[in-house]
Amino acid sequence: MAGKFWSSSQFQQWILDRQDLLRERHGDLQILSEEEYHKVMIFFANFIQSLGEQLKVKQQVIATATVYFKRFYVRNSFKCVDPLLLAPTCIFLASKVEEFGVISNSRLISTCQAVVKNKYSHVYTAEFPYRINHVLECEFYLLEVMDCCLVLYHAYRPLVQYVADIGQENDLLSTAWKVANDSLRTDVALMYPPHQIAIACLHIACVILQKDYKTWFAELNVDFEKILEITRIILNLYELCKNFDEKKEIPQILQKVPKPKTQPSRPPSQGADGQPPAQPVVQQQQQPQGLQQP
Amino acid sequence: MDYEFKVKTSSEREKVEDLFDFEGCKVGRGTYGHVYKARPKNANERSDSREYALKQIEGTGISMSACREIALLRELKHTNVINLQRVFLSHADRKVYLLFDFAEHDLWHIIKYHRTAKANKKTVVTPRSMVKSLLYQILNGIHYLHSNWVLHRDLKPANILVMGEGPDRGKVKIADMGFARLFNSPLKPLADLDPVVVTFWYRAPELLLGARHYTKAIDIWAIGCIFAELLTSEPIFHCRQEDIKTSNPYHHDQLDRIFNVMGYPLDRDWEDLKKMPEHPTLTKDFKRSSYQGCSLSKYMEKHKVKSDSKAFQLLQRLLLMDPTKRLTSEQAMNDPYFLEDPMPTADVFAGGPIPYPKRDFLTEEDNDTDKANAQANDKVRSSIQNAADSGPNAKRVRLGPGPPQPPQPHNYQQQRPQF
Numbered sequence: 001m002a003g004k005f006w007s008s009s010q011f012q013q014w015i016l017d018r019q020d021l022l023r024e025r026h027g028d029l030q031i032l033s034e035e036e037y038h039k040v041m042i043f044f045a046n047f048i049q050s051l052g053e054q055l056k057v058k059q060q061v062i063a064t065a066t067v068y069f070k071r072f073y074v075r076n077s078f079k080c081v082d083p084l085l086l087a088p089t090c091i092f093l094a095s096k097v098e099e100f101g102v103i104s105n106s107r108l109i110s111t112c113q114a115v116v117k118n119k120y121s122h123v124y125t126a127e128f129p130y131r132i133n134h135v136l137e138c139e140f141y142l143l144e145v146m147d148c149c150l151v152l153y154h155a156y157r158p159l160v161q162y163v164a165d166i167g168q169e170n171d172l173l174s175t176a177w178k179v180a181n182d183s184l185r186t187d188v189a190l191m192y193p194p195h196q197i198a199i200a201c202l203h204i205a206c207v208i209l210q211k212d213y214k215t216w217f218a219e220l221n222v223d224f225e226k227i228l229e230i231t232r233i234i235l236n237l238y239e240l241c242k243n244f245d246e247k248k249e250i251p252q253i254l255q256k257v258p259k260p261k262t263q264p265s266r267p268p269s270q271g272a273d274g275q276p277p278a279q280p281v282v283q284q285q286q287q288p289q290g291l292q293q294p
Numbered sequence: 295m296d297y298e299f300k301v302k303t304s305s306e307r308e309k310v311e312d313l314f315d316f317e318g319c320k321v322g323r324g325t326y327g328h329v330y331k332a333r334p335k336n337a338n339e340r341s342d343s344r345e346y347a348l349k350q351i352e353g354t355g356i357s358m359s360a361c362r363e364i365a366l367l368r369e370l371k372h373t374n375v376i377n378l379q380r381v382f383l384s385h386a387d388r389k390v391y392l393l394f395d396f397a398e399h400d401l402w403h404i405i406k407y408h409r410t411a412k413a414n415k416k417t418v419v420t421p422r423s424m425v426k427s428l429l430y431q432i433l434n435g436i437h438y439l440h441s442n443w444v445l446h447r448d449l450k451p452a453n454i455l456v457m458g459e460g461p462d463r464g465k466v467k468i469a470d471m472g473f474a475r476l477f478n479s480p481l482k483p484l485a486d487l488d489p490v491v492v493t494f495w496y497r498a499p500e501l502l503l504g505a506r507h508y509t510k511a512i513d514i515w516a517i518g519c520i521f522a523e524l525l526t527s528e529p530i531f532h533c534r535q536e537d538i539k540t541s542n543p544y545h546h547d548q549l550d551r552i553f554n555v556m557g558y559p560l561d562r563d564w565e566d567l568k569k570m571p572e573h574p575t576l577t578k579d580f581k582r583s584s585y586q587g588c589s590l591s592k593y594m595e596k597h598k599v600k601s602d603s604k605a606f607q608l609l610q611r612l613l614l615m616d617p618t619k620r621l622t623s624e625q626a627m628n629d630p631y632f633l634e635d636p637m638p639t640a641d642v643f644a645g646g647p648i649p650y651p652k653r654d655f656l657t658e659e660d661n662d663t664d665k666a667n668a669q670a671n672d673k674v675r676s677s678i679q680n681a682a683d684s685g686p687n688a689k690r691v692r693l694g695p696g697p698p699q700p701p702q703p704h705n706y707q708q709q710r711p712q713f
Contacts, residue, residue, distance in 0.1 A: 004442055010369055080299035096361040117584050136355055138295060143302070143356065143364075148381045158677035260296030 009149035027077045036253045042081050042185045043250050055110050063100045063154045065090035066184045077143050079258035085130050088112050097150045100111040105132040122247045155180045157198040176205035186233050200230035309390050310382040316348050321653045327352035346397035354388035354698030363471045364670040376469040398458025401451035408527045421644035423636035425524045430638040431466035437623035440510045449516035450496045464641030494548045495531050500617050504543050504571030513619035518612030526597035544572045556586040564616035
């Protein structure tokens with residue numbers, strides 16, 4: 001199974017190095033610090049997780065959606081599409097790709113409204129402003145930006161295989177699995193093959209559980225330099241999260257995030273007709289428009 | 295979404311109608327959408343004068359099957375699997391177009407051509423090795439899909455394309471992956487997503503008895519059916535298809551047909567038969583004694599395929615009732631049949647002339663009937679396609695000159711020589 005990864009679109013087109021990431025994010029990093037940028041990504045990974053849990057999709061759908069989200073913003077500024085719109089779009093597409101089925105239009109939007117209202121009112125004081133036509137439009141852009149590379153290889157499968165190889169260790173699998181979930185809040189899925197991420201997650205899980213599998217790790221035929229890089233990135237995430245007060249910091253950071261302008265530039269006195277009833281606090285200048293009906 | 299972002303991407307996006315000529319060049323119509331024969335514009339100026347098949351997916355947006363087809367084809371690359379060249383997303387009307395290499399022939403038309411020729415007492419000259427070459431390449435393509443954790447799930451003659459003149463002459467290309475899916479991690483039982491998937495004639499007995507999980511063996515059964523059809527020009531499990539609206543996998547007439555050819559399975563031949571969800575219905579509806587004396591060897595002998603031939607020996611092991619006993623694609627490819635003269639060739643026509651007509655363009659009139667058919671079919675999307683037709687011809691392409699073939703089900707019972 002892992003062998004197929006080497007001929008996948010993920011390996012051929014979507015394994016990037018740190019320089020690639022920095023180059024593509026250059027515009028946004030003029031406005032946000034690297035730390036702030038990561039906090040935005042963590043916030044939206046959490047948002048996608050909440051949406052996914054509320055929609056009762058499997059973790060694999062959530063993982064795929066989260067990587068789609070990252071891929072989009074590797075190629076584009078936050079200014080191009082509001083992340084609050086891209087997040088449900090990613091879940092919507094990932095659910096189809098991962099064979100979870102089509103999430104109904106009304107269920108997707110009502111779930112977004114409920115999650116925003118019940119869990120994110122500290123960030124978004126207004127109602128979730130998008131409708132399904134926004135999601136459907138956005139889906140085409142997402143597909144286009146990803147160059148139709150939809151099939152993803154995650155760390156979960158190799159992780160299960162490695163744990164089985166070590167022997168039955170339920171706490172090891174569940175701890176490493178959680179680390180793999182956490183790793184979605186970093187860039188590792190954009191930078192390393194899934195089996196290396198799995199080994200790094202196992203490595204961290206062993207440290208947490210104080211288990212010694214040195215001989216097992218020693219027999220692996222992998223580049224340990226890479227494993228250590230991944231481990232370091234995930235540990236940096238834990239370090240960052242220690243002092244990250246999301247409720248307090250995120251509204252301020254989102255204020256700085258560049259926003260889409262849905263209309264060509266006009267004098268400020270114009271362009272207020274037919275607006276959605278509400279707008280999130282973080283979107284002070286612009287709101288999404290209804291799609292023009294043909 | 296940002297206005298400038300939209301303007302910028304729109305100006306950079308290449309439009310399918312700017313790059314290709316395909317208007318009036320429709321060659322196929324089915325529930326999946328329309329297929330056009332497309333040529334690059336300004337073909338004379340550029341060296342690229344190849345022909346392409348442009349599939350406009352039915353409906354708008356990214357449907358489940360569009361999503362599957364794009365996702366899988368994007369990852370797959372094999373000489374016997376249709377190659378996705380490019381995806382065009384038309385934002386304005388939300389249409390999705392898939393660009394493939396153009397395949398001039400398919401097994402539905404090839405088999406039909408042979409059947410028509412026989413009805414008119416004409417012979418079609420083809421290499422002795424052709425059936426063997428076709429089967430070998432089908433197996434090769436499916437082996438690739440299966441080893442990449444992809445099940446096709448809808449194998450039938452109309453989905454097996456054969457390339458015409460050109461660099462890929464006489465090569466099999468497995469197509470129509472809209473039903474295919476990765477099966478390494480079924481998040482939901484497959485049966486929950488598409489209640490009924492494979493066209494009945496090519497559907498394995500375990501599916502008809504309510505099996506909830508698809509397996510590689512289901513594709514192998516379909517290949518066995520196609521192999522038999524290539525040998526005899528008749529769909530081996532041909533069955534009248536009236537009751538197409540049911541989403542129930544259990545299909546009495548189809549099972550009856552299978553038993554009529556194969557005989558009713560013995561307990562020792564298929565031990566898990568008792569565990570099938572529809573086993574109670576089966577024992578209620580069927581009696582073993584009704585099928586005494588039926589066997590695959592008798593059926594094939596009737597069609598002039600000797601039961602001591604290597605072809606028959608292989609067929610028998612592809613069409614085993616017990617899915618766990620059926621050959622894998624790899625085992626089948628290593629069968630002695632393929633080591634015996636005549637050997638399979640990379641060009642199934644073995645360099646000889648191609649006797650089959652090229653695809654015709656569909657006219658507006660065809661379009662109208664097709665549209666009506668397509669609408670009717672959409673209602674039974676998960677059921678059988680083009681049931682009113684003489685066969686499961688998803689492509690609905692007209693053949694060249696020749697009298698129309700009256701689709702009488704009992705025709706299939708007549709003996710026919712091999713081609």
